[in-house]
Amino acid sequence: MNRVSIGAQSFDAQELQFLDRIHSVQAIGATVLSARRANIESVNIDLIFGLPGQTPRQWEANLEHALGLGVDHVSAYALTVEEGTRLGHRVSAGEVEMPSEDILADLYGIATARLEQAGFHQYEISNWAATGHQSRHNRTxxxxxxxxxxxxxxxxxxxxxxxxxxxxxxxxxxxxxxxxxxxxxxxxxxxxxxxxxxxxxxxxxxxxxx
Incomplete structure (x- = not known):
């Protein structure tokens, strides 16, 4: 095994709570460190954007945190609402308002610009990789x-x-x-x-x- 993908989703504690994730921000960094100590050649971080109320600055902070960990690959996905889930019920009840398509486009543009600036090559809609670190698994x-x-x-x-x-x-x-x-x-x-x-x-x- 030469690659691991870490489902961080966010480096913001409140966002992790909203997403019902049980891990902490500190645990993400510890997991990346463990992967490096195990001589894993390629480490990916999964991030989610487009959370209700998420600001461009918050999204930028997530990207910076991921890059600061020295990962080789970043996958960024817009939050989707699935029927039958807790979030789906909250959206249907009007408790949560999802961001507009324009806001999602702006957040996506931020990711594209920052990751390319950091030397990551975008090779798929939601995936950016440092040279030599494209996911063969996903490309399949x-x-x-x-x-x-x-x-x-x-x-x-x-x-x-x-x-x-x-x-x-x-x-x-x-x-x-x-x-x-x-x-x-x-x-x-x-x-x-x-x-x-x-x-x-x-x-x-x-x-x-x-």
Whole structure:
């Protein structure tokens, strides 16, 4: 193993609380340090922007903190609202107001400018890497390559078949120990039209396109 991805999401304690994350800001730095001590060659930090009320200055501070840790790769994703989640219920009830598309565009622009200034090359919509540190794992997805999904709830794509494993960890373990038919909860072969659409949609995420 030569790469780890750390789901920091934010370096702001209040933002972490809003996101229901249980780790602390200090724990993020300690995790990066542990990865370096283990001689991990490439360390990625995941960040989330577009939180309700998040200011450009707060987002800039998150980026600076990540860069200050000396990571090799940054993934930055806009916060999305999923139905059935706690945030989804709060937004539907009018308790939380999500930022506008214009605000999201401004925050995204801040990330692009700052990371490029720091020497990171943007190679995908949400990913920036120092030279030699692009994620081969992620590129496999976007280039419509095969990958194995191991573990509860994991997704995989192998021999033109997409599959999803049993989501509940205990049920997954029980199924794995029982043997065939195994841990796959659902599997299907995309038809040609679906495969073409998937290929186009995934490749469009790469800045190099096709």
């Amino acid at each position: 997805y976007w280039e419509y390559g095969e990958y194995l999904g191991l573990g509860a709830g994991a997704h995989g794509f192998f021999e033109e078949e997409r599959y999803e494993n049993i989501a509940h960890p205990r049920q997954y373990i029980t199924a794995a120990l029982a043997g065939p038919p195994g841990v796959i909860a659902e599997a299907y072969h995309p038809d040609r039209a679906t495969a073409v659409i998937d290929f186009l949609a995934l490749r469009l995420r790469l800045l190099e396109g096709f």
